[in-house]
Amino acid sequence: MSPETTLITSNVLSSAHITSHSLLTPTIKVWRIYLEDQGVSTHTVKAFISDLNLLATYLPPDRSLGEISTSELTNFLNWMQNERGVPCSPKTLARRITSIKAFFRWLHQYGALIIDPAEKVPQRTVISPLPVVLTPEEVELALEVADRHRRAAKPDARTYALFSLLLNTGIKKGECLALTPNHIELEGPSGPFLFVRYASPQNRYKERKIDLPEGWVEAYLEYRTQYDLSERVFPWSQRRLEYLLEDLSVETGLAKHISFDMCRWTCALDDWRAGLEHEKIRQKLGISKIQWREVSMKLERLAGGS
Numbered sequence: 001m002s003p004e005t006t007l008i009t010s011n012v013l014s015s016a017h018i019t020s021h022s023l024l025t026p027t028i029k030v031w032r033i034y035l036e037d038q039g040v041s042t043h044t045v046k047a048f049i050s051d052l053n054l055l056a057t058y059l060p061p062d063r064s065l066g067e068i069s070t071s072e073l074t075n076f077l078n079w080m081q082n083e084r085g086v087p088c089s090p091k092t093l094a095r096r097i098t099s100i101k102a103f104f105r106w107l108h109q110y111g112a113l114i115i116d117p118a119e120k121v122p123q124r125t126v127i128s129p130l131p132v133v134l135t136p137e138e139v140e141l142a143l144e145v146a147d148r149h150r151r152a153a154k155p156d157a158r159t160y161a162l163f164s165l166l167l168n169t170g171i172k173k174g175e176c177l178a179l180t181p182n183h184i185e186l187e188g189p190s191g192p193f194l195f196v197r198y199a200s201p202q203n204r205y206k207e208r209k210i211d212l213p214e215g216w217v218e219a220y221l222e223y224r225t226q227y228d229l230s231e232r233v234f235p236w237s238q239r240r241l242e243y244l245l246e247d248l249s250v251e252t253g254l255a256k257h258i259s260f261d262m263c264r265w266t267c268a269l270d271d272w273r274a275g276l277e278h279e280k281i282r283q284k285l286g287i288s289k290i291q292w293r294e295v296s297m298k299l300e301r302l303a304g305g306s
Contacts, residue, residue, distance in 0.1 A: 018030055018065075018107070018112045019065075019066075019112055020064065020065050020066030020112060020113055020114070021064050021065070021066060022064060022065050022112070023061070023062070023063070023064060023065070024052075024055070024056045024059060024063065024065060024068070025053075025056050025061075027065060027107070027112075028049060028052045028053060028056065028103075031048075031049075031052070031103055031106065032045060032049050034106070035048065035049075039204060039205030039288070040288055040290070041206075041288055041291070044288065044290060044291070047095060047099070048099040048102065048103070051095065051096040051099035051100065052099060052100070052103055054080075054096075055073075055076055055100065058076050058079060059072065059076070065107060065112065065113060066113060066114075068104075068117050069117055070117045070118070070119075070120050070121060072117075073100060073117055073118055073121050074121060077093070077096070077097065077121070080093065080096065081093060090124070091128065093124060094123075094124045097121060097122075097123055097124055098123070098290075100118050100121065101118045101119075101121060101123065103118070104116050104117055104118035104119075105118065105119070128294075130298055130301060130302060131261065131262070131265040131298065131302075132256060132262055132265075133262060133265045133266045133269050133302060134256065134258070134262060134263075134266045136270075138252070138254060138256070139167060139266065141252050141253075141254075142163065142248055142249075142252045142254070142258065143160070143163070143164065143167075145248060145251045145252045146159045146160035146163050146164070146248060147160055150219060150222060155222065155226065156226060157219045157220075157222040157223035157226060158223055158226070158227065158244065159244050159247075159248055160219045160223075161216070161219050161220055161223040162176075162234060162241060162244060162245070163245065163248060163258070163263070164215070164216045164219060165194075165212075165216060165220075166260060166263035166264065166267070167263050167266060167267055167270075168210075168212065168213055168216055168267065169194055169210045169212070169267065169284075170210075170263070170264045170267030170268055170271075170284060170285055171194070171196060171210070171264070171286075172260065172264060172286075173238065173241075173260035173261075175196050175286075176233075176234060176241070176260065177232075177234065177238055177241070178197075178232075179194075179232060179233040179234065180231065180232055180233060181224075181229055181230070181233060183195050183196065183197060183233070184212070184220070184233065186217060190211075191211060191212070192211070192212040192214070192217050193209045193210060193211050193212055194209070194210045194212055195207075195208075195209050196208050196209075196210065196286060205286075205288065206286035206287075207286075208283055208284065208286050210284055241260075242259070242260070245257075245258040245259060245260070245263075246258065246259075264285070265298075265302075268281055268284075268285060268295070268299055269299055269302050269303060271284065272299045272300075272302075272303050273303055278292075278296060281299075282295075282296075
């Protein structure tokens with residue numbers, strides 16, 4: 001963590017007068033401000049705060065931060081699993097443990113607590129099923145089929161432009177749908193690149209530049225002469241683009257159903273196998289360090305099974 005971040009966090013805690021005598025509920029509000037300032041995704045912030053608010057309803061309202069013990073946190077987790085009467089899946093439990101440990105570690109690191117009561121709470125890691133990816137041979141076959149549309153009597157580079165872009169950049173479906181021609185720089189000083197932008201300041205950490213291969217640029221130049229891209233790079237509905245990828249699966253003769261998510265994971269796995277620095281893969285995907293923990297474990301398992 002940078003000195004600047006440490007200073008900002010210390011200032012936030014000091015200005016909010018957070019000490020071991022502070023109550024849990026107002027401190028959770030301060031933590032929310034900190035998470036948002038760090039660029040943590042909206043969904044993650046919402047989940048973390050919900051988890052801590054649940055803890056606040058379980059503990060006595062007058063319990064100060066310094067009075068919260070490891071045994072109380074353990075009892076809370078047991079209550080959630082066995083006594084609350086509301087289903088708590090292994091994945092939800094693992095996230096709630098992560099929320100609690102992150103919160104108290106934050107308080108301990110910046111001096112509000114001398115002892116971290118969550119430090120000895122065992123972490124439970126639950127990894128969801130591995131994603132389906134395309135093999136290099138399947139990618140090559142699908143690109144060949146897409147390329148045939150470019151060379152047809154009535155040339156159509158749309159499918160190739162979409163599929164190749166997803167494979168090379170790993171962008172998400174929503175990011176793809178939001179692309180405008182201004183997001184594509186063909187004459188950058190270091191070569192062509194894609195600039196993924198977000199309108200909301202809370203998503204600024206997801207913004208990034210991704211290099212574009214010359215082969216894709218060539219197809220894009222053809223593609224933009226065939227369609228009106230004045231407003232969006234792919235001016236069709238989400239469903240229509242999904243159908244294009246599905247049609248490509250059928251034409252290629254694949255048992256797998258090509259999707260945005262499959263292309264994203266295939267891109268990440270290709271970069272992983274190529275030896276790209278893990279931090280650069282994370283930045284390319286535009287995900288937080290918290291999300292990267294599970295993603296990296298999955299990539300390692302996928303690469304190991306190849």
